Amino acid sequence: MRSAIKFFIKYPAAVYTIMFGILLFGAVSYFQMNTTFFPVNESRVISIQAVYPGASPQEIEEGIIQKIEDNLKGTSGVERYTSVSSENSASITVEVLKGYDTDNVLEDVKNAVNSVPSFPTDMEPIVVYKRENLNFCINFTISGENIDLLTLKEIARNVERDMRNEGDVSKITLNGFPDEEIEIAFDEAALRSYGITFQQAAAAVAQSNLDITGGTIKGDNEEIRIRAESKAYTADQLVNIVVRADANGSIVYLKDIASIRDRFADNPSRTEMNGRPAVEVLVQTTDDQDLLPTAEYVRGYIEEFNASHESVKAEIVRDFSVTLEQRRDLLLSNGVVGVLLVLFLLSFFLNIRLAFWVALGIPISFLGMFILAQFFGITINVISLFGMIVVVGILVDDGIVISENIYQHYESGKSLTRSAVEGTLEVVPAVLSAILTTVIAFSSFFFIDGRLGDFFGDLAFIVIATLLISLAEGFLFLPAHIAHTKLKSPQAKKSRLERVMDNIMEWLRDKLYSPSLRFFLKYRLIALSMFVGLLLITVGAIRGGIIGLTFFPFIEQDNIEVTLSMPAGTREETTQKWLDYIEEKALEANVALTEQNIDTSDIIVNIQKTVGPTTYQGNVNIILLDSERRSIRSAEITNAIREAVGSIYEAENLSFGTSTPFGKPVSVSLLSNDLEQLENAKNELKANMADIAILRDVIDNDKEGAREVHLTMKTKARLLGLTLQDVLGQVRQAFFGFEAQRLQRGQDEVKVWVRLEEEDRKSIYQLEELLIRTPTGDAYPLRELAYFDIERGTVSINHLDGQREIRVEADLADPDESAPAIIANIQDSVLPPILAKYPDVRASFETGQNREAAKTQKSGKLVFPIIFGLMLLVITFTFKSVLQTATLVPLIIFSFTGVAWGHFLHDKPLSLFSFLGIIALIGVIVNDSLVLVGKFNQNMKEGMRFDEAVYEAGRQRFRAIFLTTITTVAGLAPLIFNKSFQAQFLVPMAISVAYGIAFATALTLVLLPVSLSLLNDFRRFLHTAWTNERVEKEAVEPAVKAYRNEQEHPDLQ
Structure with a gap:
């Protein structure tokens, strides 16, 4: 290391060349990185x-x-x-x-x-x-007054074709219309009059509408293909298919016995935009596509489309690029403000020239990181941007320690070159250990299971890569910069500003900190009791609900989804009526909400309604005013709309809210193969959960089906040679239909369905009178061949790992309430009597947010001890003392006090994001601790008395620790105090780091020296107990022993 430092000091041109290369290739790499909303991960x-x-x-x-x-x-x-x-x-x-x-x-x-x-x-x-990872980019609707759905579909198809051909858009999905089909509906009376069976007519359609190659005529000069081209692609072209032709010249055409029509399939999939029929165009990007240019192209296309069309209009529903750019701009602006605050503080409390070189490490580290990030496929997303903000304050820590130590050597009278070499080498062990422990701490994100691990893997990469580049820059480039900087002589007169800032720092150190440290070193148990007491109060505050606790923090949304499920069999018109009602009530709520908003614009911007995928299901997508322009959280808007709509007495399920990547906050799966017990347990659980005041929209995925006719064969049918398959096959063809063909019509695959006319299949009576053909050709009404039973059917059957599952879920009325407490209440109080009553039913919480939390906790229990052990191992190698390493453990535990009360001050519940912030905090705590303990050991080696060595270590490292703290806090402060809704989901992690390190500063500067003193007493006690000899404090210190060993055995150095 000494040789490398001297080399770069001797050849500064090498430093500038490497820096220029990093700046150039880093900038190129940045502009080549894709932009996505969330991190890109392989599909699993x-x-x-x-x-x-x-x-x-x-x-x-x-x-x-x-x-x-x-x-x-x-x-x-x-x-x-x-x-x-x-x-x-x-x-x-x-x-x-x-x-x-x-x-x-x-x-x-x-x-x-x-x-x-x-x-x-x-x-x-x-x-x-x-399953391919597709990222939502933008969606818009195409709608118009008095325009039929088929025309809208054709326009949308043209839009799809244009965007595929002209823009970098690979994934486009059209919604809002059912599939097209050709229906051939036979008239039962006409079939009878002509003596034609359903099966004969269906076969005629399948066998006539064909394109067939009959071979090739191979002549002397050419080959001629033989083809029959009789394939029709529209209903009009099918009407003249010959169903039967007699020898006497009588011909029965398809049009004589059936109605043939082009139509949409029965399954509903209809969309309205602000009350107008619409087709939705959904644009998604793949992992290797950049979201921003794709969205920009689509917005430009929409502008041109609206300019060239009068009768139809394209309206953007949601544009993720806008949200991404807002969050990116927010994070970048907060990052820039954080960097400026760091520079400002460094220049005030550190020599201005040293501050410049320390700050220069920030862009060098970031641009170096971009080179690595682009190589490893990291994208610019909200999580990676947050990682950059987190690392800003940590980034300058090693630079501060190195430059501060170099300056102390320079103040002692050494030359600047010698100070640069010796000052750097002196702190290499501490700085290297500090960076390595921080890297190890953040590397735990790579091993966290679930979506959180996928999300925060990018953050870990950004932090680790930036810190490693910063480490190289701090060890090799920074000493070279300082060695060639014209610093003032320590004896030179300082400017007025420098004197003011030095006086402030000296007052903080000599008047405030030093007397406090003297006091606590004298009354050590008071210091220890004080921190223990604060920790116990903190734990009590959490258990008492004063400080909130939840799995996931509330993430602000720009839309609200109202999902409606009516009883199975409900007609489409009824479902549409209730969706219209929800829209009406939402607009009524909008009036009151807009009056409360700081902006005069409407809170609700657009409302999109969709019926489907069945006639009894639908949803209302309420698009809100951009979160930056409203003062009301989406959770409050959701509650207002829920209150306005009230209950829909016919609805089986009605829920308000927005889906999140982590699922519902409260979710319980009931598992059993005993369907009766499962159904009863579900009903009782729903009733109990509905009585919990904080829960809203208690729903389940078990829907009662429509009424069904169950057929049972009579003996007569079997005597006639009929099987159940024969009978049901004919019933199926007549009522459900027989797929005669599939035709490719443009981009659509059109099915040709053959069935009875709708008028002939509208009642159970018509089913009873349906003629069933026997193998001999005779026909009998179905009522003579089968018994009829009418029962309720099932809409869907859900399985989890092979067992039948019914899932009961609910939202929180207040998103900041403690979900773990509610789940614990359900688990401990609500479920036990239900499960005791229905012993074949098993309950699982491996769904929703609880599943993600459980996966994180399970992997964390395995990963964190290993990570923590590796960190302690690195520190032990640095201190060369297991017991000194142990003094850092209480600091990490007690730092939770600052984390918890930081959340209390900002009215935020502790969440998984908060605990992930603690991981980042650990590295910073270790950094400061290593600096102080390293200086203490150095003082002991230089012959100081123990008490003075501890005291002076705190004083000598006060400036460095103080600066690392305020720069870390300053880097995160703009984000913490930003009131933007877009930033709120990142705030808990930032609070953990900022308030944790602020509190940990007191721990490092006070509790750590006290712990070293108590540890010395413990060592002397062990020594006396073992040898029955009393020794001086210095004699039992590892640093002193190591120094003496080096003097006695110089060949081992």
């Missing part, structure tokens, strides 16, 4: 999708889901799997354990699916794929 989700037209959820469960789930059991790398059996479709989601290669697990899952012996014959091929 595998989807299995199956379509079985006309099948009930029970058929899907028994015929598809259970077979696949049985084969998935024991698959390596699978964390868990969930499934939904719905009408016509099956969906299984497989989550991959962190650390496993998703592509390898995907192959294992495919093998498990392929090894299922048999699936239903009418099922479409199963699709198994790794």
Whole structure:
């Protein structure tokens, strides 16, 4: 290290060359980095999708889901799997354990699916794929007055085609219209009059509408292909299909026995924007695309579209690029203010030239980090930007310690070059250990499981990379800069400002700190009792609810989603009526909310309504005024709209709020294969949760289905040679329909459905009178062949790891309330009597926010002890004393006091983000502690008496510790005190670091010297107990022993 420092001092041109290279390549790397909203991570989700037209959820469960789930059991790398059996479709989601290669697990899952012996014959091929990470970019609607849905769809298709061809837009999804289809609806009376069966007519359609190649005529000079082109693509082209032709010339055309029409499918998927029919255009980006230019292109396209169209209008619903730019600008502005505060404080309390060189390390470190970040695929996102703010204050710590120590050597009369070399080398062990412990502390984020680990891995990379670049800059470049700087002679007269700042620092050190340290070193138990007492009061305040505690902090949103679920079988018109009612009440609430807002603009900007995916489900997406322009939190707006809407007596589920990446704050899964017990347990749990005052919108995912007709074969049917499959097959063709063909019409795949006319399938009576053909060709009414039972069916069946699951979830009326306390109450008081009553039911909290919290805690219990042990190992190598290392542990524990009361002062609950901030705090505490203990050991080696060595170590390192504290706090202060809603989810972590280090300064400057003194007493006690000899304080100190050993054995140095 000495040689490297001397080299760069001797050849400053090398320093400037390397710095220029870092600045150049760092700037280039920054502009090549993609911008995303959240960090980019590899997908760890595998989807299995199956379509079985006309099948009930029970058929899907028994015929598809259970077979696949049985084969998935024991698959390596699978964390868990969930499934939904719905009408016509099956969906299984497989989550991959962190650390496993998703592509390898995907192959294992495919093998498990392929090894299922048999699936239903009418099922479409199963699709198994790794779910692609798609990032929401922007969505907008296209709407117009008096424009039909088909025209809107055609316009939207043109928009989609334009954006794909002209812009860098790869993922576009259109919503707001059902699939197109051609319906051939047979008239039952016409079929009878012509003596044609349903099956004969359907076969005629399938066999006539074809393009067929008949071979090739190979002549001497050319080859001529033989083709029959009779394929029709629209309803008008199908009407003249010949169903039957007799020898006497009688022809029955399709139009004679059926109505043929182009139409939208029955499944609803309709959207309205501010009361007008609309089609939604959703634009997403992949992980390798930049969100900002994509959104900019789309906004430009919308402007051109609106300028060139009068009858239709494109309106932006949500634009994540705006939110991202706001947060980016917010974080950058706070970061710039933090850097300026750091520079201001450094220049006041440190020599102005030293302050400049220390501050220069900030851009060098950041630009060096950008080179590494671009290489490793890190993006510019809200988490990585926050990491830059966190590291600003920490970044200059090593520079302050090094430059301050160099200056102390210079003040002692040494030359500037010698001071640069010796001053740097003296603090190398402490600074290196401090940076390494901080790096180790932040590296724990890489091993945290769940979404939090995915999110904060970027933050850890930013901090670690920046600190490592800063370390190299501090050890090699900073001494060279200072060595070639014209510093004033220690004897030279200082400026008035320098004298003022020196007087302030001396007053803080000599008049305030030094007497306090003398007092506490004399009355050590008072100091210890004081900090222990504060910690106990803090724990009591948390347990008593004075300081809040929750899993995740409230994250401000710019939209509110109202989700409505009516009883299964409810007609689309009824669902639409209630969605209109919700919109009306929301607009009424908007009037009162706008009057309370600091801005005169409406709180509600747009309202988007959607019916679907079934006739009885829908949602209202309420788009709010930008959070920077309103003084009312979205949680308060949500409560106001909830109160205005009130209850909808027919609704099965009605919830208000916004989905988050971490799920609902309160979520309980009930698991059992005993369906009756499961249903009863669910009802009782919902009733109990509804009585908890702080909970709102208690919902479940178990929906009662529409009424169903269950058919049972009569003996007559079997005597006639009919099987249940024969009967249900004919019923299915008539009422559900028979898919005769699929046609490719532009970008749409259009299915041709053959079924009875709607007028012939509107009642149970018509079902009873449906003619069923026997193998001999005779026809009998269905009522003569089967018994009829009418029961309620099931909408969907949910599984969790192969067991039936019903999930009960709820939101908090106040997002700052303690979710853990509510969950503990449910777990300890609400559930036990329910589970005792229904012994086959099991409850799990491995869902929602609690699951993410549990995953973080579980991985943390494994990771944090290892990380903490590695940190202590590094410190032990530096101190060469296990007991001295142990003195740092109480500092880390007691620093929680500052963290907790910092949250109390800012009216914030402690959350997982707060505890992740404590990890960052540990590195800073260790940094300051190493500096002080390192100086104490140096004082002991130089022959000071123990009491003076402890006292002087505090005094001599006061400036460095004080400066590292105020620069760290100053770097985070703009973010902590920023009232912007956009910054609030980052504030808990910033509070933990800032208030924790502020309190830890008192711990380092007071409790650490006291601990060293108490440790010395303990050492002397052990020595006396072992040898029966009393010794001086200095004799038992490791530093003194090491120094004597070096003198006695110089060859070991």
